[in-house]
Amino acid sequence: MTDRTEHDQGVIDQRQAFALGVCYYPEHWPRDRWEGYARRMKELGLDYVRIAEFAWSRMEPEPGRYDWGWLDDAIETLAAEGLKVVLCTPTATPPAWLVRAHPEILPVDAEGRVREFGSRKHYDHASPVYRRHSRRITEAIAGRYGGHPAVVGWQTDNEFGCHGTTRSYGPAAQDAFRGWLEARYGTLAALNDAWGAVFWSQEYSAWDQILPPNLTVTEPNPSHVLDFARFASDMVVEFQAEQVAILRRLSPGRWITHNFMQWFPDFDHYRAAEGLDFASWDSYPVGVVERSELPEAEKIRWVRTGHPDLIGFNHDLYRGLLGRKRGCWVMEQQAGQVNWASSNPLPAAGAVALWTAQAYAHGCDIVSYFRWRAATVAQELMHSGLLRHDETLDRGGEEVAGLELSGRPNAEVATPVVLLHDYESLWAYDEQSHSAGASYWAQLLLFYTALRSLGVDVDIRHPEQDLAGYAVVVAPAVQLVGVERAAHLEAAVAAGARLVVGPRVGYRTPTGRVHEAGQPGPLAPLLGCVLRNFDGMRPGLATRVGGHEVTVWTESYVLREGAATHRYEDGPLAGEAAVVRHGNATTVGAWSSGLVREVLASVLAEAGVETLDLPEGVRRSRRGGLVTWMNFDQAPATLPDGTVLGPVSFEVRPG
Numbered sequence: 141m142t143d144r145t146e147h148d149q150g151v152i153d154q155r156q157a158f159a160l161g162v163c164y165y166p167e168h169w170p171r172d173r174w175e176g177y178a179r180r181m182k183e184l185g186l187d188y189v190r191i192a193e194f195a196w197s198r199m200e201p202e203p204g205r206y207d208w209g210w211l212d213d214a215i216e217t218l219a220a221e222g223l224k225v226v227l228c229t230p231t232a233t234p235p236a237w238l239v240r241a242h243p244e245i246l247p248v249d250a251e252g253r254v255r256e257f258g259s260r261k262h263y264d265h266a267s268p269v270y271r272r273h274s275r276r277i278t279e280a281i282a283g284r285y286g287g288h289p290a291v292v293g294w295q296t297d298n299e300f301g302c303h304g305t306t307r308s309y310g311p312a313a314q315d316a317f318r319g320w321l322e323a324r325y326g327t328l329a330a331l332n333d334a335w336g337a338v339f340w341s342q343e344y345s346a347w348d349q350i351l352p353p354n355l356t357v358t359e360p361n362p363s364h365v366l367d368f369a370r371f372a373s374d375m376v377v378e379f380q381a382e383q384v385a386i387l388r389r390l391s392p393g394r395w396i397t398h399n400f401m402q403w404f405p406d407f408d409h410y411r412a413a414e415g416l417d418f419a420s421w422d423s424y425p426v427g428v429v430e431r432s433e434l435p436e437a438e439k440i441r442w443v444r445t446g447h448p449d450l451i452g453f454n455h456d457l458y459r460g461l462l463g464r465k466r467g468c469w470v471m472e473q474q475a476g477q478v479n480w481a482s483s484n485p486l487p488a489a490g491a492v493a494l495w496t497a498q499a500y501a502h503g504c505d506i507v508s509y510f511r512w513r514a515a516t517v518a519q520e521l522m523h524s525g526l527l528r529h530d531e532t533l534d535r536g537g538e539e540v541a542g543l544e545l546s547g548r549p550n551a552e553v554a555t556p557v558v559l560l561h562d563y564e565s566l567w568a569y570d571e572q573s574h575s576a577g578a579s580y581w582a583q584l585l586l587f588y589t590a591l592r593s594l595g596v597d598v599d600i601r602h603p604e605q606d607l608a609g610y611a612v613v614v615a616p617a618v619q620l621v622g623v624e625r626a627a628h629l630e631a632a633v634a635a636g637a638r639l640v641v642g643p644r645v646g647y648r649t650p651t652g653r654v655h656e657a658g659q660p661g662p663l664a665p666l667l668g669c670v671l672r673n674f675d676g677m678r679p680g681l682a683t684r685v686g687g688h689e690v691t692v693w694t695e696s697y698v699l700r701e702g703a704a705t706h707r708y709e710d711g712p713l714a715g716e717a718a719v720v721r722h723g724n725a726t727t728v729g730a731w732s733s734g735l736v737r738e739v740l741a742s743v744l745a746e747a748g749v750e751t752l753d754l755p756e757g758v759r760r761s762r763r764g765g766l767v768t769w770m771n772f773d774q775a776p777a778t779l780p781d782g783t784v785l786g787p788v789s790f791e792v793r794p795g
Contacts, residue, residue, distance in 0.1 A: 158500050158548045160540065161188030161226070161508030162526060163472055166214040167198050168515060174214065177512065178221040184526070184541055189218050190471060190508055193228035193298040194260065196277060197235040208284055219290035226471075226508075227291050229281060229383050231274045232298035233260045238273060245270035248310030250354040255305075259519065260298075264308040265375035266316040271382065278386045286391030293395040295471065296383045299422060300376050300398065306406035307372040309352045318347045320371045334651040335363040362571045363652035369567040373407035377414075384415040399471035400461075402428050402454045403581055405570070408563040409461055410602045419458040422472035422510070425451050425495055430481035433582050444488040445788050446495065448759045448772045449589045455502030457561065457600045459553065464599070464606075467550060470499050472510035475536030476524025484522070488774055490788035492536040493543055497790040500545055501761035501768035503553040509540065545792075551764025555597035556611035556749055559588055562603050565619040568652055569644065575676030577692040580617050583642060583731070587616035590737040595752030595760045596744065607632040611747040614740070616642040622650045626662035633666060638743050639725045641667065642736075643674075643693050659695075660727075668702025668722025671695060673713060674729075683711035685718045688734035694718070695729035702727070706735065752780050767795040 162181060166174055181189065191214060192199075200206050215225055239246065239257040245267045247255045255262060263270045285291050300306070307313075325331040328344050337343045342361055344350055353360035353368050380398065387396050395417040400409055402423060413419050425446025429439055432450060442450075458468040475492050477484050492509075499507045513527040514534070526537035533541065561584060569580040591598050591614070601607070603618050603625055613632050618625070618641070626646070633639050646660025646667075655661035659671035674695035677683075683690045686706045696713045697704075702722030708714050708730070719739060720727045728739055744751050754760065757773035769792075771777045771785040778784055785791060 156550055157546070158550055159187040159506050159546050160185055160496075160543070161190065161506055162186050162512050163190045163508060163510045164512040165194070165515075166191060166217075167195050167210065168517070169513070171210075171213070174217045175220075178217050178223060181218075181223060181512070182221045184537065185543070185546055186223070187546070188224045188226055188292075188506060188508055190226040190228065190295060191215075191218075192230060192281075193295060194230060194233045196230035196233055199230060199281065200235065200277065203237060203241070206280060211285075215285065215288060215290055223290070224292045225288075225290045226293050226295055227281070227285055228295040229274075229278045229297055229387075231263075231277065231296075231383070234263055234270065234273065242269050242273075244310075244312065245273075246310075247305055247308040248313070249304070250307070250309055252309065252355055254310070259303075261303050261305045263305075264310060264312050265306075265372070265379045266308065267312040271379065274379065275382055275386060278383045279390065282387050282390035286387070286394070291391070291394060293397065293417075294387050294391065295420070296380050296387075296396065296398045298399060299401050300380070300412065301404060301406045302401060304406075306376060307352075307368065309354050313372070313375075314351060316375065317352060317368065317371050318350055320374065321350060321367065322347055324367070334653075335361055335367075336653055337361065362568065365571050366564065366568055366652045369406075370408075370564065373411065373563070376407045377411045380412055381415050397469060397471070400458060403432075403450070405563065405566050405581070409457075410563070413461045416462065418466050418468055418505075419461040420469035420471035421454055421458045423451060423454065423470045423495065423499070424472070424474040424478050425491070426474060426485060426487055427478040427481040430483055433579060442772070443483075443485050445491050445772045445774065446487075448498070448757065448770065449585065449592050451495065451498060452502055452592060452759065452761075453585065453588050453600070455499060455504060456559075456598050459503040460599050460601050464552070467503060467505040469506045469508065470504050471508050473499070473507050475509040475511075475526055475540070476534055477522070479520055479523040487536075488788045489535065490539065493539040494770060494772070494788055494790050496540070496543060496545060497768055497792070498759075498761070498770055500548065501763055501766075501770070503763060505550045509536065548766070549764055551766075553597060553599075553761075553763050555599050555762075556609075556747070557591060557596050557744070558599040558601050558607060558610045558613050559584075559591065560603045560613065560615040560618055561600055562618060562620070564650075565617060568648055569617060569619050573676075574674075575693055576679060578676065578731070583617045583644075583693075586731065586733060586736055587614055587640075587642060587740070590733065590740050592759055593737065593754055593756070594741055594744065595754050596749060597762055604628060607637065608635065610637050611749055612640070612743060613637045614640045615645055618645050619647050620650050620652070621646040621648075621661050621663055623662050626666065629663065630666050633724050637724070638747050639666070640740060640743055641725070641727050643695050643729050643731060645727075647671075664700065666722070667720065667725050667727050668700050669697035669717065669720040669727060670700065672698045672716060675712060683713070683730075684709040685730045685732060685735050686738070688730075688732045688738070690718075690730040690732040690735065692731040694731065697727065697729060706730075754780070758785070762795075765794060767793050769793070
């Protein structure tokens with residue numbers, strides 16, 4: 141996996157200075173409100189306006205009959221105020237007439253039920269019929285507006301995979317999956333071997349015997365599940381690539397992005413982003429706390445401000461999705477209450493401004509708020525906007541009005557530390573987590589939070605991307621490791637990087653089998669140890685290492701060339717190695733925030749990376765010549781230099 145270069149210098153030019161934007165739905169409001177809205181947007185300090193991602197039924201009210209008049213007027217009204225338009229392909233919401241004419245485009249869930257029309261994302265990425273209509277409407281909108289001077293860029297579709305729609309199990313997906321498998325393996329013998337299909341007599345003798353891994357009596361073959369996840373991800377990749385190719389052809393000189401979601405696991409974002417100019421994501425800090433795996437007490441603490449690292453991780457992920465020097469957008473920034481979580485508290489005063497500052501500090505080039513005016517109809521009528529229902533400025537809008545961030549240079553975020561993440565390891569890990577408290581995301585966050593609490597900026601990269609120049613490489617949960625991936629990590633260490641790996645790293649081969657020589661497979665010479673035992677701990681169980689409490693997961697190691705720096709103090713692994721050091725490689729086998737932080741602090745110090753002991757809830761980020769201090773607590777915080785930062789606030793300083 142290689143980094144891409146800018147295809148067009150104009151992309152860089154349009155993103156040199158930080159700016160603000162908004163998501164806007166002119167089709168929701170009377171025509172006589174549009175001029176006033178555009179004027180108020182400009183007065184509020186907004187520069188970009190995203191429109192039309194859900195408007196297919198207005199663009200094409202009947203098959204083949206297009207109505208562009210309203211969209212022409214909307215774009216011209218925004219352009220008249222000097223606003224830049226981000227136009228979207230409307231394929232997230234195929235209209236009723238299309239669904240009724242072609243019900244075969246509808247997705248089928250894991251229980252075999254057709255998911256019907258009446259909300260959004262009601263299509264199967266693998267459907268050749270829907271692919272044809274997706275290309276057709278993309279060509280129509282790009283052909284009309286591709287050269288419009290107010291249209292500066294495009295967003296494809298909307299939030300790929302949202303509402304569990306990455307994986308469909310219907311006829312279209314079944315047929316496409318078989319073809320995908322035959323292309324991947326060539327022969328059934330190779331597939332049966334890769335899947336270990338001899339187990340439970342799961343061997344196949346014809347391609348048409350294979351179905352998606354759902355509705356099985358008990359758990360399906362994990363390698364089958366892994367390949368179906370890969371296949372479904374590839375359908376998203378292909379679907380997007382078709383739109384991108386059309387937009388490149390019919391709208392030259394404009395950038396193209398997609399608005400990915402926070403902590404979303406269901407497709408490979410690195411591959412899906414390959415044809416884009418930069419990645420965007422939709423940031424809803426309060427909602428993600430409610431849906432997170434945080435303990436209940438932590439949810440209560442952060443539900444009005446957002447957890448700093450749940451937000452920060454996504455900024456760092458999407459900034460680095462396409463490689464270095466790319467930047468990213470927040471295409472949808474929460475500006476008040478959301479409507480889709482189990483509970484939807486009002487954010488604390490100052491939170492919207494703080495989230496905007498955090499986005500800038502982590503390398504985002506534009507922050508676009510969702511949405512302009514709170515909806516008065518349908519599913520999102522309890523979701524806030526910058527304007528209330530009555531068109532008065534809401535609390536979030538007032539905070540945006542007071543911001544002084546626009547115009548700051550969009551400098552690169554330079555950090556000597558990289559954290560490795562890949563979606564295939566995520567799929568393999570979570571299919572067989574082995575412990576009620578374990579998950580891929582939680583293990584990743586264990587290491588990410590430790591780094592951020594030490595005041596360290598972090599790049600997030602795919603394990604096969606360029607690792608040159610990093611002083612410290614952290615691989616918390618890269619479970620799938622083959623010979624090539626191991627060689628890539630070995631090369632980084634040979635070039636001078638220090639490597640830290642977490643539990644279960646290198647446990648499986650790329651097809652999902654366990655290495656014949658056991659964990660960590662081909663990484664054993666680099667790490668100087670092999671797995672002895674692992675313990676998937678139930679809630680309530682704990683052990684200790686170096687004075688730190690360990691829960692959820694423990695594993696111990698047989699030492700080859702490495703030396704144990706920490707051993708288990710009690711429990712079934714008492715006396716066995718918990719942390720192993722071999723040259724510049726360190727293996728951490730115990731799930732412990734305190735232990736992980738201690739080990740990382742030591743490795744960072746050896747690498748010459750400055751660390752700080754930050755108060756909980758305080759984060760520091762560097763971008764260019766600026767340092768942003770952020771306090772997510774609802775109480776004042778004392779910074780390391782002795783100054784006090786107010787509750788739910790930020791301060792930008794030179795440095």
